[in-house]
Each structure stands twice: as structure tokens, then as C-alpha cells.
Amino acid sequence: MPKPLRMCVRCQRITDDLVIVSEVHTNSGPGWNVYACWRCAPLVPSGPDPMEIIEAAERRRRARTDR
Numbered sequence: 001m002p003k004p005l006r007m008c009v010r011c012q013r014i015t016d017d018l019v020i021v022s023e024v025h026t027n028s029g030p031g032w033n034v035y036a037c038w039r040c041a042p043l044v045p046s047g048p049d050p051m052e053i054i055e056a057a058e059r060r061r062r063a064r065t066d067r
């Protein structure tokens with residue numbers, strides 16, 4: 001199995017060297033974690049909701065891995 005790659009929520013680089021900066025919980029379905037690379041992690045505000053960025057990232061990722 002390939003190593004799960006995550007995207008940094010801030011610089012949007014895809015790397016496996018990420019830390020969890022926030023946990024998102026939704027009412028529908030499982031939540032997910034917001035990751036940032038170690039460089040960005042201190043710069044990512046953990047308060048405000050990164051939903052928009054995450055959704056865009058998810059859409060892009062899904063489109064890419066669709067086939």
C-alpha cells in the first residue's frame with residue numbers, strides 16, 4: 001500500500017511530513033484532520049475553520065485519484 005500523502009493546508013504541498021493542526025468534525029460522516037507541514041504548522045491558525053480550503057483540496061484530490 002502506498003504511504004498516505006496529505007496536503008499542507010497552507011502551502012498546499014503534498015508531503016508525508018505533516019502534523020495535525022486541527023480536527024474537523026462534521027455532522028454527516030466522519031470528520032477529518034487538517035494537516036500542515038512542519039514549516040507551516042506554527043503559522044496555521046487553529047481556530048478559524050479551514051473548510052473552504054479543505055473542501056477545495058478534497059475536490060482536487062478526489063478528481064485526481066478518481067481513476
Ligand SMILES: [Zn+2]
Pocket residue numbers: 008009010011012013036037038039040041
Ligand atoms: Zn506547508
